[in-house]
Amino acid sequence: MKTLTSFFDRMVQRYLPDAFLFAIILTFLVFLLGVFFTDSGPVQMIEHWGGGFWDLLDFAMQMALVVVTGYILASAPIIRNGLAKLSNLAKTPAQAIMLVTFVALIACLINYGFGLVVGALFAVHVAKRVPTVDYRLLIASAYSGMLVWHGGFSASIPLLIATPGHFLEDTIGTIPVVETLFSPINIFIVLFLVVTLPFFNRYLMKGTDPLGNTDTSLWKTDEEDAQVTQESTEALTPADRLENSQTVSFIVGIMGLAYIFYHFVSNGFNLNINIVxxxxxxxxxxxxxxxxxxxxxxxxxxxxxxxxxxxxxFYAGIMGMMVASGLSQQMSEWFISLSTEFTFPLFTFISAGIVNFFVPSGGGQWAVQGPIMIPASIEIGVDTAKTVMAVAWGDAWTNMIQPFWALPVLAIAGLKVRDIMGFCLMILLYSFIPIAIGLLFF
Incomplete structure (x- = not known):
């Protein structure tokens, strides 16, 4: 295990570029694939790329706020102290890895945005508590929680098809979450990963790494906070008094809490990225x-x-090329041509994992693959709910080696994508086993 992990880690450290260059390389790759394997020429591919370039602006703002609001909340003394106390449960590097993995898995099952922030912030606290832990593996363990998000309460595809009015309702109707998220397939995969992944990540340990890559200025002591507050109260102007008014923060904060209460009363336990x-x-x-x-x-x-x-x-531009050129459809149809009734869920899962490289948004991927996979599953005779979960798990699976979702975690941790990707590749290979078993035999 250590030899294989070390090999992947060395290869990634040596050859994997920065996450921005990874997106550029994917752009070039999709452009060339579209030119050579679809009816779109170079000019058309440029049009598809530019036409889709700004389609993720709303989502980009949401993810930027995930990082910023997570930073804001975690830097507050009460939260910082709470995370620090929880991190005291870890006494050794092995315990640190397992604890961070478990917390990240549970948090991502609740909500993926919540899990990304909490996992990364908690990992930083644990690294401070156990400075001999391999920090890169610790952050990879925090990110590994993202593996189960599409089997949890914020799973976009299962929740979408359970909502009246979704775009495939005329074909499959509405499918309740009891047939998707609470199906034997999903329960088996989720439980298997929650129970075993902390142990697997623990066995990926291959040494120690000092806590040298994290911004420890976030974790100031209460005494430092008090000193800042004391200094800011000297010789205040009326404007300064307003800026330092606890009443202003309290009033606007109460307004926000009132809306949060109203949201949950009106919608139940609906944790979407905006409410998080x-x-x-x-x-x-x-x-x-x-x-x-x-x-x-x-x-x-x-x-x-x-x-x-x-x-x-850039990822929005990649999605634009994939969809408008028909490249994503060709990929999906090729896997369908190889499938039987028994293997169709597995090949759907693998094809979704590949498409996820180029269309990393779960909802966006379903818009691309759903209209292809659902009619094929009906024709072959495969349960549509099973097909839905195959696409969902494929989308979640290759998140482990797609930097798109790792960016918020890496920003909080102060690392680069190459620092964690060797470990994430091992997690990808391991997680294939329970997902394949669930899709084939349940």
């Missing part, structure tokens, strides 16, 4: 107590979102 950001933002306003302290923390948090802002448009 909303919760983090207004709790951060309250916990930082004054607008000045809140805004000072915002300025620090914004430094971490540059990669997201720049790279997400």
């Amino acid at each position: 950001n909303f919760i983090f933002l207004f709790l951060g306003i309250i916990f930082h107590r004054t607008p000045k302290r809140f805004l000072d923390t915002v300025m620090k948090g914004v430094r971490n979102v540059g990669g997201i802002i720049v790279q997400f448009p």
Whole structure:
């Protein structure tokens, strides 16, 4: 295990470029594939690329806020102290790896945006508590929680098809989550990974790495916070008094909490990415107590979102080329041609994993593959709910080696994609086993 992990780690460290260059290389690759394997010429592929370039602006803003609001909330003394106390459960590097993995898995099952932030922030605390742990493996363990997100409560594809009015309703009707998220297939895969992945990540340990890559300025002591507060109260002007008013923060914070309460009363336990950001933002306003302290923390948090802002448009352009050229359809249809009734779920899963490289948004991927895979499953005689979960798990599976979703985690951790990708590749290979068993035999 150590030999194989070391090999992948060395290869990734040597040959994998920065996440931005990875997106550029994918852009070139999809452009060439579209030119040679579809009816689109170079001019048409450029049109598809430019036409889709800005299609993820809303989502890019959401993910930028995931990082910023997570930073804001985690820097508040009450949250920082709570995470620090929880991190005390880890006494050794092995315990640190297992604890971070388990917390990240549970958090991502609740909500993927919540899990990305909490997993990364908790990993930083644990690294401070156990400085001899391999920090890169610890962050990879935090990111491994993303493996189960499409089997949890924020799973976009199962939730979409359970909602009346979805775009495939005329073909499959609405499929309740009891047939997807609470199916024997999904329960088996989720339980298997939650129970075993912490142990697997623990066995990926191959030495130690000092805590040298994290921004420890986030984790100031309470005494330092008190000192900053004391200094800011001297010789205040009326404007300064307003900026340092706890009343202002309290009032706007209460307004935010009131809406959160209204949201859950009206919609049940509906944790989407917007409400997660909303919760983090207004709790951060309250916990930082004054607008000045809140805004000072915002300025620090914004430094971490540059990669997201720049790279997400390139992935939107890749998606535009994949969809408009018909390349994604060709990939899916090729796997269908190889399938039987028994193997169709597995090949659907693998094809979804490949398409996820180029269309890393779960909802976007379903819009591409759903109209292809669902009619094929009906024709072959495969249960449509099983096909849905095959696409969902394929989307989640290759997230382990697709930097798109790792960007918020890496921003919080202060690492580059090559630092964790060797470990993530091992997690990808391991997780194939339970997912394949679930799709073939349940």
